[in-house]
Amino acid sequence: MVTNEQPIQSLYRGLTPNLVGNASSWAIFFYFKSIIEEQLLLFHNRTRATSFLNNDSSTNETRNELSPADYFLASGISGTLITLSTNPIWVLKTRMLSSDKGTEGAYESMWHGARQVFKNEGLKGFYRGAGVSLLGNSHGAVQFAVYEPLKNVWRGYQAREHHELENRGHQEKLGNTATLVISGSAKIVAGTVTYPYQVIRSRLQTYHSEARFGKGIRGVASKIWREEGWRGFYRGLGTNVLRVLPATWVTFLVYENVRYYLPRLAA
Numbered sequence: 379m380v381t382n383e384q385p386i387q388s389l390y391r392g393l394t395p396n397l398v399g400n401a402s403s404w405a406i407f408f409y410f411k412s413i414i415e416e417q418l419l420l421f422h423n424r425t426r427a428t429s430f431l432n433n434d435s436s437t438n439e440t441r442n443e444l445s446p447a448d449y450f451l452a453s454g455i456s457g458t459l460i461t462l463s464t465n466p467i468w469v470l471k472t473r474m475l476s477s478d479k480g481t482e483g484a485y486e487s488m489w490h491g492a493r494q495v496f497k498n499e500g501l502k503g504f505y506r507g508a509g510v511s512l513l514g515n516s517h518g519a520v521q522f523a524v525y526e527p528l529k530n531v532w533r534g535y536q537a538r539e540h541h542e543l544e545n546r547g548h549q550e551k552l553g554n555t556a557t558l559v560i561s562g563s564a565k566i567v568a569g570t571v572t573y574p575y576q577v578i579r580s581r582l583q584t585y586h587s588e589a590r591f592g593k594g595i596r597g598v599a600s601k602i603w604r605e606e607g608w609r610g611f612y613r614g615l616g617t618n619v620l621r622v623l624p625a626t627w628v629t630f631l632v633y634e635n636v637r638y639y640l641p642r643l644a645a
Contacts, residue, residue, distance in 0.1 A: 394488045395471035414452040450523040457515030466504035507582040514575040521568035528560045551638040561630035574611035
């Protein structure tokens with residue numbers, strides 16, 4: 379890449395769809411995740427109140443935290459919405475990264491690629507790999523099923539340290555170091571558990587994928603298992619973890635700090 383006539387462009391090829399895709403994905407994800415979590419919390423509290431009125435043995439205490447299953451559900455639904463709205467961007471990104479600019483058939487830009495996909499494959503071309511991406515929503519679901527409970531445990535520990543158990547429901551600021559450790563741990567767990575889908579998705583979205591890797595999720599998975607064994611599903615895992623951790627840290631540092639300070643600045 380660095381020996382090409384335009385090394386900088388080669389190294390940063392696919393940057394535009396990557397920025398557009400990540401920005402829109404996180405915005406949509408956190409927006410709908412917060413809405414769904416609020417509704418789940420209201421649902422649990424309504425259920426508790428109904429049980430109390432029916433003389434159930436349950437108490438009528440207000441619930442302030444969701445369970446890991448609730449976080450998994452909220453993240454899974456939000457991830458589905460992301461997949462349906464941003465899959466075309468990831469198709470373009472994958473194809474741009476798999477070829478150097480100027481080579482035969484390579485897209486000159488994101489917009490040129492969009493025109494070529496629509497011209498040669500129609501709308502269906504923008505949703506190549508969407509099926510396996512929907513399966514891949516389990517990545518975000520697992521990540522937040524680990525992240526949010528760990529965050530609650532840490533806040534509970536901080537509350538006990540400061541003798542403020544009665545205020546545990548209060549959303550205190552998560553420290554930057556704690557954010558790095560918790561978000562990194564959650565990302566590593568989720569990435570390891572769900573990595574095989576990323577391998578399959580990437581092969582489905584590349585140029586001439588059916589001829590090179592097989593047709594559909596089952597065809598690609600069968601070929602990987604037949605030719606590479608279980609190791610094939612984890613090819614590039616170490617590199618992927620190193621690649622995503624810095625972005626994860628930055629994303630969650632910004633998210634937690636903006637979430638804490640923005641309401642106070644607007645007050």
